Amino acid sequence: MIDEGGLAQFRRWVLEVLDLVSADHVLQAEYMRVSRVGADEIILQLDDVMYVARARLHDGSLTQDEFLLLQSVDEVICSANEFESICDEIALKESASWRELRAAARLARSELEQSWR
Template sequence: MKDSSPTPFQTWVLECLQLAAYPAERQLREVRDLGVGVDEIALQLDDMVNVATAHVANDDLPTADLELLRSVIAKVDEYDRTRPNFLSEAGLQLPEWAQVRQLAADVMSALQVSWDIDADAE
């Protein structure tokens, strides 16, 4: 039986990844509702990795989980460097975002297994 109560940190990480995994239309709606730009998705992922790094240092998170999280922001950073306007509203329609979305969804699934969290519990 899975624990259906993720920690606040786990909930926040999964929310950050969910934002990165949403379809373009939902991502756009979310950032507009927050009153921020599309770059907020990358900023949240970056913050997530920084906090996760501290959790690894405190032995609260396996290094393997941190590496999964780093893979998502690394992909965003890679495309941001190579694709003009990647972190813009129009950029959300670029095919590279489909790869980011899939990676974020895959990392979410892997972490839910690692953390023994029921996907429907969040």
């Protein structure tokens, strides 16, 4: 049996993380300053989402299509070997990988939000 409260909380969390990942570089830099973390923390939050998403896929509370949307965002990170070296504010603004990541996160967020309504 699926815990509806826990599922709703998971979905809110996923959308919040995707909001951060897809945010403009200025907002991401502000998040980093306020939270006193590096850009890698943005990526690590997505990694946390993926870990829980795999478990939710396994227990049936996340569909294959929903998981694939999240995985498409994660694959941008996996395909960009440079993420380790672009975890500063300048890279947030100038890196093509960060632009690609933001675009993938925006698309996934839009599709998931529509699916979860």
